[in-house]
Amino acid sequence: MAPPPRPRRPKTENAGEQPAPRRSVPTMQDIAAAAAVSQSTVSRVLSGVETRVPIAPATRERVIQASRRLGYRPNPLARGLRGASTNLIGVVVRDFSDPFFAEAIEALVKESMGHGYNVVLGHVHPGLEEAIPLTSVLETRHTDAIVVLGDVRVHPQLLDDLRSSHVPVVALWQGTSPLEFPSADTDDRAGIQAGLAHLRSLGHRRIAFLSAELPGDFWVRESAYADFMTDHLGGVPDGYLQRCPNTMAGGDAALRRLMALPEPPTAVATSTDLIAVGVLHAAHSVGATVPGRLSVVGFDDIQISSHTVPALTTSRMPTAKIVSHAVNLAVTLARDPDAGRTPALEIFKPELIVRESTARPRRR
Numbered sequence: 001m002a003p004p005p006r007p008r009r010p011k012t013e014n015a016g017e018q019p020a021p022r023r024s025v026p027t028m029q030d031i032a033a034a035a036a037v038s039q040s041t042v043s044r045v046l047s048g049v050e051t052r053v054p055i056a057p058a059t060r061e062r063v064i065q066a067s068r069r070l071g072y073r074p075n076p077l078a079r080g081l082r083g084a085s086t087n088l089i090g091v092v093v094r095d096f097s098d099p100f101f102a103e104a105i106e107a108l109v110k111e112s113m114g115h116g117y118n119v120v121l122g123h124v125h126p127g128l129e130e131a132i133p134l135t136s137v138l139e140t141r142h143t144d145a146i147v148v149l150g151d152v153r154v155h156p157q158l159l160d161d162l163r164s165s166h167v168p169v170v171a172l173w174q175g176t177s178p179l180e181f182p183s184a185d186t187d188d189r190a191g192i193q194a195g196l197a198h199l200r201s202l203g204h205r206r207i208a209f210l211s212a213e214l215p216g217d218f219w220v221r222e223s224a225y226a227d228f229m230t231d232h233l234g235g236v237p238d239g240y241l242q243r244c245p246n247t248m249a250g251g252d253a254a255l256r257r258l259m260a261l262p263e264p265p266t267a268v269a270t271s272t273d274l275i276a277v278g279v280l281h282a283a284h285s286v287g288a289t290v291p292g293r294l295s296v297v298g299f300d301d302i303q304i305s306s307h308t309v310p311a312l313t314t315s316r317m318p319t320a321k322i323v324s325h326a327v328n329l330a331v332t333l334a335r336d337p338d339a340g341r342t343p344a345l346e347i348f349k350p351e352l353i354v355r356e357s358t359a360r361p362r363r364r
Helices: 028-035 039-047 057-070 076-081 099-114 134-140 156-163 188-201 220-233 248-259 273-286 303-307 319-335
Strands: 088-093 118-123 145-149 169-172 183-186 207-213 241-245 267-270 295-300 313-316 345-348 351-353
Touching: 028 039, 028 057, 039 057, 088 099, 088 319, 099 118, 099 145, 099 273, 099 303, 099 319, 145 319, 169 319, 183 188, 183 319, 188 207, 188 220, 188 267, 188 295, 188 313, 188 351, 207 220, 207 248, 207 273, 220 241, 241 248, 248 267, 248 273, 267 273, 273 295, 273 303, 319 345
Parallel strands: 088 118, 088 145, 145 169, 169 183, 183 345, 207 241, 207 267, 267 295, 295 313
Antiparallel strands: 313 351
């Protein structure tokens, strides 16, 4: 008996064919040939550098169309090595896990793109004793400027690198750090006291405060609370000022301590919205209805604040304005090597946003 026929291997369309060659990356020389101009003309058009002899609009348009048709993408590293602008902004972020900085990064990316720049991110983890010299990483990528988000005093090596950076540095939300770079921040004292004045206007007298433990010994918001209570309500009652981690869990635990006091508060102000969200959770868990039994005020107005139950009353950080100021300044300094980099501080005022988490105190 003959053996069964061996199964045939299925034919494939590409059997025996050589793989298609990889598409080569288009160069300025390719664009010059396609646009029928010199390579130097292509370089001047794509770099955006002004020249003594103007380039005809028709020639400029022909070069741009050819570059788009060929899919040309400039190499930032190569441009940086030639000393040209790379259209990159380096960003050093104190803490990616903080929702406030996540929203600030998003605003910064959008603003940078509006100026024709892309963003390179570097993270300074708060748990590290010494940050990796991020400026050397960013400058290796040949960024045109560096923007620092948050107080980084706990990383002295990073600060040393920033001081010696050959590209301009703009710093945001540096708190009480010594002024070393062109900076922008918010009027924290005004924001905290606006929230406290709102609670007082509703009739609250027993107002507690939860202060976030942040890097750099930053207690401006806590000090604003203590001064307000001293000036308007006779001082801070025992146990009403609590420090806690800048997390929802930190706010949750701190409120439980407040509600265990012999005379718990009727209102709580917090130094960040992140803590306030934890307060709302704890209040629900212990049966302290908001705002019926307890009013709550935050600070920052992060995105989740308008979606909590109830929606959170808070002082809105003018993040978009601060970021716009920073990017404009960084781009200006990057494009003008002779522009002064003298340390200066631009202050922006927050706005109180009244929502459903505050009301008049319940009568005894």
